[in-house]
Amino acid sequence: MNVNSLSSTFLLIAFFVYLAAFLLFVLSITGRKWSNRDPEQHTKRWGFVAFIASLVGFACHVTFFFTRWAEGNHIPTSNMYEFMTFLGMMIMFAFLIVYLIYRTPVLGVFALPIGFIIIAYASVFPSEVQPLIPALQSYWLKIHVTTAATGEAFFGVGFAGGLMYLLRAVDYKGTSKVDKREQRGVELTIFFILMLIAFIASIFTFNGSGYKAVFSKEVITIAQGQQETSIHNETYVLPPIVKPYDTKLVEMKPFLGMTEPLFTAPSWMEGASAGRKLNTVIWSILGGLLLYGLARVVARKPLGAAIGPIVKGMDPEDLDEISYRAIAIGYPIFTLGALIFAMIWAQEAWGRFWGWDPKEVWALITWLFYAVFLHLRLSKGWQGKKSAWLTVIGFIVVMFTLVGVNLVIAGLHSYAGV
Numbered sequence: 001m002n003v004n005s006l007s008s009t010f011l012l013i014a015f016f017v018y019l020a021a022f023l024l025f026v027l028s029i030t031g032r033k034w035s036n037r038d039p040e041q042h043t044k045r046w047g048f049v050a051f052i053a054s055l056v057g058f059a060c061h062v063t064f065f066f067t068r069w070a071e072g073n074h075i076p077t078s079n080m081y082e083f084m085t086f087l088g089m090m091i092m093f094a095f096l097i098v099y100l101i102y103r104t105p106v107l108g109v110f111a112l113p114i115g116f117i118i119i120a121y122a123s124v125f126p127s128e129v130q131p132l133i134p135a136l137q138s139y140w141l142k143i144h145v146t147t148a149a150t151g152e153a154f155f156g157v158g159f160a161g162g163l164m165y166l167l168r169a170v171d172y173k174g175t176s177k178v179d180k181r182e183q184r185g186v187e188l189t190i191f192f193i194l195m196l197i198a199f200i201a202s203i204f205t206f207n208g209s210g211y212k213a214v215f216s217k218e219v220i221t222i223a224q225g226q227q228e229t230s231i232h233n234e235t236y237v238l239p240p241i242v243k244p245y246d247t248k249l250v251e252m253k254p255f256l257g258m259t260e261p262l263f264t265a266p267s268w269m270e271g272a273s274a275g276r277k278l279n280t281v282i283w284s285i286l287g288g289l290l291l292y293g294l295a296r297v298v299a300r301k302p303l304g305a306a307i308g309p310i311v312k313g314m315d316p317e318d319l320d321e322i323s324y325r326a327i328a329i330g331y332p333i334f335t336l337g338a339l340i341f342a343m344i345w346a347q348e349a350w351g352r353f354w355g356w357d358p359k360e361v362w363a364l365i366t367w368l369f370y371a372v373f374l375h376l377r378l379s380k381g382w383q384g385k386k387s388a389w390l391t392v393i394g395f396i397v398v399m400f401t402l403v404g405v406n407l408v409i410a411g412l413h414s415y416a417g418v
Contacts (some may be wrong), residue, residue: 007067008127010060011085011119017057018092018116024050025108029310047105054096054108061089072129077145078136084122086146087402090153091115098157098326106311107322110160117196121403124203140345144337148363151334154326155370155391155398161323162391163189164311168319169385172305182385186304189392191292196399198287199280206237211255213240215247215275234276238283244275320383323391331370338363362401369394 028046065086068076076082095111132141166189170182213236221228234244240252243261252260265275292303299306311319342363343353354360373390376382382390 007064007071010064010067014057014060014064015116015119017053017060018112018119021050021053021057022108022112022116024053025105025112026310028105029109043105047103047108050105050108051096051099054092054099054112058089058092058096061085061092065089068129072131074132075142075146076129077141077149078132079125079130081122081125081127083145083149084118084125084402087149087153088115088118088122090150091118091156094150094153094157094326094330095160097329098154098161098322101325102318102322104314104318104322106164106314107157107160109310110164111157113193114156114160117193117200120200121196124200124207138345138348140341140348144341144345147333147337147341149337151330151332151337152398152402154330154333155395158323158326158330158391159395161319161326162388162395164314165316165319165323165388166385166392167304167308168311168314168316169388170304170308172302172308183302183304185389185392187302189396190303190307191288192396194291194295195284195288198291199284202238202283202287206239211237211239211253213252214250215240215244216250217244217247234273236276236279238279240279241282242275242279244273245269247275316384320387323388324377324383327370327373327391327394331374334370335367339367359401359405362397362405366394366397366401369397 024046028043028050065076068082077086091111092115095107095115098111099107163186166182166186170186171179172183174180174183215234215236217232217234219230219232221230233250234247239255239258240261241263243249243264245265245267249260265278269275269278295303342360346355346360347353369390373387373394376390377387
């Protein structure tokens with residue numbers, strides 16, 4: 001077995017062990033209703049088993065990381081597949097650290113899904129080991145990317161704590177305007193999570209079925225005073241609801257009777273890849289709506305109200321503390337990795353510390369957001385619901401920085417697309 005297939009095997013094992021650990025954490029919380037043991041002892045016992053399973057999954061994940069490093073002869077954080085698998089590993093690392101501090105099994109019910117959803121998301125990208133592009137051939141790749149991802153991982157655990165607090169504190173029986181607004185906010189947060197899951201599921205489904213649609217565009221370039229015309233093909237892996245602007249349909253497999261795109265991308269979205277990315281966003285939204293609707297039919301109530309009982313036994317102050325501590329740990333690490341180390345590397349690679357590249361701008365927005373969060377928390381006494389809402393919004397900003405900027409907005413940091 002070659003190293004590449006060996007590393008992939010370890011990642012697959014890690015994914016399923018994380019999934020098993022998640023189910024064990026769920027059992028530690030919900031199974032106590034049917035246990036003959038003392039409920040608290042049941043939770044501690046199965047929580048410990050779930051924690052050990054999480055450690056085993058993390059060990060397999062670390063093994064994947066180093067075997068892939070050996071295969072590629074460079075740290076595996078150079079493309080979206082590698083970065084997202086590394087981020088998933090760091091989220092699990094952050095979870096293990098916070099769990100050892102607070103020993104709260106319910107944290108695993110909310111933090112582990114973030115980790116294995118990130119890993120599943122990574123799997124939609126090409127997984128082949130690729131040589132480093134010139135811009136990444138620097139030892140700063142190890143320093144900048146790893147520290148930035150570690151900080152973001154703690155933000156992810158903070159998000160889990162914040163969401164748990166909201167599920168514990170928001171009154172789904174309330175009818176006031178404030179109650180209704182908070183209920184909608186929780187439901188919208190759950191919808192965003194389901195939208196990401198739907199996107200991952202749709203990519204796997206259509207990739208597995210071999211679906212493909214191809215569009216072509218004439219590209220005119222001038223080299224050495226001569227005009228040259230070339231054909232650029234753009235391949236869709238999702239059925240094209242939207243056609244790229246100023247392109248011709250070359251090939252399209254029918255889907256639900258649809259033999260051509262429903263509409264064309266607007267003229268300001270020039271470039272075939274822009275249309276493909278808009279198509280991806282549309283599919284993600286539609287898939288999220290479908291999943292959310294199905295979940296509502298099964299639960300027969302708002303999803304927040306259905307999930308909320310899991311955390312009803314938790315002390316809200318403990319959940320608030322977990323969320324805050326995770327962000328307090330992650331913020332200085334993120335500051336070093338995403339700003340300081342990034343600017344030093346930018347100076348070496350491009351001859352300037354700052355260039356208003358979209359990824360740089362959104363990294364700064366993320367840093368400023370969490371700076372405001374800490375200021376309001378420490379100086380203005382924003383705790384409880386206010387703090388929890390900020391942690392949820394903050395992680396949405398983080399995910400847009402990681403996903404939206406890399407895949408939707410073109411820039412110096414864009415190395416992959418879907």
